[in-house]
Amino acid sequence: MWKPSLRRAGLPLGLRFHDLRHSYATWLVSDGVPINDVAKVMGHEQTSTTLDRYTHSTRDRDRRVLASFAAFSLPLPEQ
Known part of the structure; x- marks a missing residue:
């Protein structure tokens, strides 16, 4: 199911399902979610x-x- 989905999406076949966790964490941090909250969600x-x-x-x-x-x-310093 994973490889056919990658093909349909035009993504590299070497992409692992676990790579989605890395993307998710990066997106959350980039969007300004506090790192404590991201860590909690990630477990x-x-x-x-x-x-x-x-x-x-x-x-x-x-x-x-x-x-x-x-x-x-x-x-600005007052003069």
């Missing part, structure tokens, strides 16, 4: 397991980091 006792083994960089990581930095403003 991990340690948040480090979720971060170190299950989440991966996304293509838009650099853009998101720069946008966050640009949105951060410091008050």
Whole structure:
């Protein structure tokens, strides 16, 4: 059932069902879900397991980091 589904979706046949867990964790973290909540949903006792083994960089990581930095403003010193 898995391989025919991959073919129909045009996905690589080497994709494992377990890879969906990694994608799910990455999507949740990228969407701003707190890591404690993601770890709980994934069934991990340690948040480090979720971060170190299950989440991966996304293509838009650099853009998101720069946008966050640009949105951060410091008050101008009074003169």
